[in-house]
Amino acid sequence: MLDANTLEVICLIFSLIFLTKDKSRFWLITIAYLVVVVITELFAKYCGRTYHNNLWVYNIYTIFEAGYICYGLYYFINDYINLKKFLIATYILIIAIFSYFTFRYGILAYNAVTVSIMSVIFVIYTLLYFYLLLKDENYVDLKFHPAFWWIGGVLIFYFGGTIANIFDEIIQQKFLGKYNTRVIIYFTLNLFLYGFWSYSFTCRARQRKICP
Amino acid sequence: MQSSPTENMSLILLASLVFLLMPFFLLIYIRSYNKHKKNHIVEKQHMQQRFESEILKTHIEVQEQTMQTIATELHDNIGQILSLTTLTLNSIHIPENEKVSAKIGNSLSLLNKSIKEIRELAKILHGEQIVESGIGNAIDQEINWLKRVGGYELKINNDLLDLKVSSPDKDLIILRLLQEIINNIIKHAQATSIQIDAFIKNEILLLIVKENGIGFNYEEAKNKKAGMGLASIHKRIEMIKGKIDVNSTFEKGTSIFIEIPYP
Numbered sequence: 361m362l363d364a365n366t367l368e369v370i371c372l373i374f375s376l377i378f379l380t381k382d383k384s385r386f387w388l389i390t391i392a393y394l395v396v397v398v399i400t401e402l403f404a405k406y407c408g409r410t411y412h413n414n415l416w417v418y419n420i421y422t423i424f425e426a427g428y429i430c431y432g433l434y435y436f437i438n439d440y441i442n443l444k445k446f447l448i449a450t451y452i453l454i455i456a457i458f459s460y461f462t463f464r465y466g467i468l469a470y471n472a473v474t475v476s477i478m479s480v481i482f483v484i485y486t487l488l489y490f491y492l493l494l495k496d497e498n499y500v501d502l503k504f505h506p507a508f509w510w511i512g513g514v515l516i517f518y519f520g521g522t523i524a525n526i527f528d529e530i531i532q533q534k535f536l537g538k539y540n541t542r543v544i545i546y547f548t549l550n551l552f553l554y555g556f557w558s559y560s561f562t563c564r565a566r567q568r569k570i571c572p
Numbered sequence: 573m574q575s576s577p578t579e580n581m582s583l584i585l586l587a588s589l590v591f592l593l594m595p596f597f598l599l600i601y602i603r604s605y606n607k608h609k610k611n612h613i614v615e616k617q618h619m620q621q622r623f624e625s626e627i628l629k630t631h632i633e634v635q636e637q638t639m640q641t642i643a644t645e646l647h648d649n650i651g652q653i654l655s656l657t658t659l660t661l662n663s664i665h666i667p668e669n670e671k672v673s674a675k676i677g678n679s680l681s682l683l684n685k686s687i688k689e690i691r692e693l694a695k696i697l698h699g700e701q702i703v704e705s706g707i708g709n710a711i712d713q714e715i716n717w718l719k720r721v722g723g724y725e726l727k728i729n730n731d732l733l734d735l736k737v738s739s740p741d742k743d744l745i746i747l748r749l750l751q752e753i754i755n756n757i758i759k760h761a762q763a764t765s766i767q768i769d770a771f772i773k774n775e776i777l778l779l780i781v782k783e784n785g786i787g788f789n790y791e792e793a794k795n796k797k798a799g800m801g802l803a804s805i806h807k808r809i810e811m812i813k814g815k816i817d818v819n820s821t822f823e824k825g826t827s828i829f830i831e832i833p834y835p
Binding site: 490493494499500502503508512515516519520521522523524527530531533541544545548549552 | 580581584585587588591592594595596598599602603605606609610613
């Protein structure tokens, strides 16, 4: 059955096909990040089966996730304005919040607060990107603009996941006795995130072909 | 009153769906705005092109008017004065003084030559009048003038002499284009041979000028804003929806291919 892990593997395959020849550091880091995502997912499955708790795996993964998304936002927003210092500060803030809640509740409890705050911050940055894109006088064909699709995926994932983050404890219960609401929501969000990212990789390959 | 877990869950799912849809609508809005931005840019470019075309048209009209005035002045005023001078000189009768007679004879021949040159120049300047007899004849006259200038081995293939159709506005621009090209060859090319081919094929007038001069950097010359040069040739061609292709090689010469929808 198609699950979130399959989506991540498909996205990794897309990145290997379309990004391995890329010279840009960001796109190469993307491949490495997707490898981390797939390994995390597999390891979390293993831990879940063996130790009946894999939340600490996802908690550690949050550090990589925040780092990659911050770098991606810096990379794309940098076309319009330089937010290097702001994004470094944002990353430090996320790590500080993460550390505080980890020390307080332990690594075995899911760090939903950090994820919620991180989501809000990322949504603000993605909206800032779209604002700058609209304000810019130059026209870009968004249909083939990798930045638009990459950031679009991030916006859908983090904005769409807001409710799930807030009511994280409630959605862990079964819906109508059999459906896991958390799984449904995160599968849908992952579908859009990795779908948009995979498409952005094809756009990037196209862009590289046109302007090497 | 407490709501059941199923109701809570339904609400969370519904809210999640709304939160998922909102970014979608935002992305759709951004794409639609972007399309409008593209249309706006395209429209702005068209307006700029129309503006430039109008300016050029006015410029050409003014230039044409000025040349016609000069042509009329040369023909009707200076030409008449020179003719009168010829008549006056002819009326002087000094048979006994051979030296004076010879000098007057020389002066008369120079005056006649001047009158002839002025008439020819007036004809060339008065473009509208030339093209009245057809673009083929106009090109022929231009070539005749080039022959008189001398110094070039000419290969001419003018198939437009028996042309049944005409387009006065285009004819004048084509003539001025040819004049501009020939002037450029005389001024800069240092050529010894010029080949001109003019013919019509599938309602497209083709004008091909080849010379064996020193050649030039076409892209660099095209972008030079000063003077009328190549940029002006390009704009004139654009104005009549034609195409130009210039191939130039250093020390080997230049070939210019012009295609104009005709009539």
